[in-house]
Amino acid sequence: MKKGFMRFAMLLCALALAACGKGGGEAADGAITVGFSQVGAESEWRTANTRSVKEALAAPEFNLKFSDAQQKQENQIKALRSFIAQGVDVIAFSPVVETGWETVLREAKAAGIPVVLTDRAVDVADDSLYVTLIGSDFVEEGRRAARWLLEDSEGQAGPIRIVELQGTVGSAPANDRMKGFKEVIDADPRFQIVRSQSGDFTRAKGKEVMEAFLKAEGRDGIDVLFAHNDDMAIGAIQAIEEAGLKPGEDIRIVSIDGVRGAFEAMKAGKLNATVECNPLLGPQLAQLIRDVHAGREVPKRVQVEEGVFTRDQAEAELPNRKY
Numbered sequence: 001m002k003k004g005f006m007r008f009a010m011l012l013c014a015l016a017l018a019a020c021g022k023g024g025g026e027a028a029d030g031a032i033t034v035g036f037s038q039v040g041a042e043s044e045w046r047t048a049n050t051r052s053v054k055e056a057l058a059a060p061e062f063n064l065k066f067s068d069a070q071q072k073q074e075n076q077i078k079a080l081r082s083f084i085a086q087g088v089d090v091i092a093f094s095p096v097v098e099t100g101w102e103t104v105l106r107e108a109k110a111a112g113i114p115v116v117l118t119d120r121a122v123d124v125a126d127d128s129l130y131v132t133l134i135g136s137d138f139v140e141e142g143r144r145a146a147r148w149l150l151e152d153s154e155g156q157a158g159p160i161r162i163v164e165l166q167g168t169v170g171s172a173p174a175n176d177r178m179k180g181f182k183e184v185i186d187a188d189p190r191f192q193i194v195r196s197q198s199g200d201f202t203r204a205k206g207k208e209v210m211e212a213f214l215k216a217e218g219r220d221g222i223d224v225l226f227a228h229n230d231d232m233a234i235g236a237i238q239a240i241e242e243a244g245l246k247p248g249e250d251i252r253i254v255s256i257d258g259v260r261g262a263f264e265a266m267k268a269g270k271l272n273a274t275v276e277c278n279p280l281l282g283p284q285l286a287q288l289i290r291d292v293h294a295g296r297e298v299p300k301r302v303q304v305e306e307g308v309f310t311r312d313q314a315e316a317e318l319p320n321r322k323y
């Protein structure tokens with residue numbers, strides 16, 4: 001009887017030690033193996049998103065295989081194929097562009113691996129090729145940027161000449177933000193989009209394309225900049241200053257994401273407004289993956305919550321920003 005108890009106690013100790021051993025960043029037996037293919041590291045939004053995903057899909061519960069596609073679809077397709085070959089439990093990925101996914105998604109389906117889309121959508125005829133999409137409503141973000149502009153332009157005479165810095169060509173956020181923005185401003189004849197070009201969601205490209213806009217339209221030819229993300233707006237602010245103009249005054253600027261850099265630019269008076277796009281979707285993604293892995297039913301579309309912030313709110317809101 002005593003001997004039996006001792007043996008039981010020793011077994012408990014051994015189990016506890018084993019569990020401790022696995023706690024230090026190692027996946028436990030029975031962990032959910034997730035292959036995650038990220039777009040890249042093109043913006044502050046993206047680095048915050050990567051951090052959030054890595055934190056939420058951590059060991060011991062998850063065994064995360066993380067791959068960075070450096071903004072190239074071919075790299076993502078390679079990563080997905082390698083996840084399929086390794087037989088991961090779940091694939092999650094943020095598709096750099098919307099089209100061209102049918103073949104590889106069919107391969108995942110044939111292998112019985114469920115796919116969760118994060119952040120960006122795909123354009124496929126057969127929507128059984130993915131289980132669910134968690135992300136923001138990019139069309140609504142575009143509308144929000146335009147509604148801010150409308151309000152800020154009250155009583156102003158036209159024409160109000162807008163230049164647009166678009167995101168990555170063919171990406172869901174670029175397509176949808178443009179659509180939502182146009183939908184709202186097209187209803188008011190004062191607004192004209194005089195130039196539109198991609199700055200690939202990066203600061204460097206945002207600056208370069210803004211320089212070209214200024215050259216083409218002249219110092220007095222641009223009233224408003226709409227940038228599909230904050231990083232491009234921040235790059236463009238530099239170009240505007242180098243041209244001897246005042247960003248936020250001579251050219252009003254509205255962008256999307258709500259990253260820390262945007263709040264700092266607003267506090268300095270150089271950016272007028274930012275529409276929030278929340279990158280911290282890691283915890284919601286982890287829950288979806290748990291549900292999908294357990295065979296529970298999940299909604300086809302999961303929404304991330306967000307708002308709009310202006311210059312007068314920047315100073316008070318800055319300490320609350322988590323990205």
Ligand code: GYE
Nearest residue numbers: 042043045046173201229
């Ligand atoms: O707005 C931009 C990033 O897909 C929502 O990608 C994301 C966008 C985000 O590079 O900064």
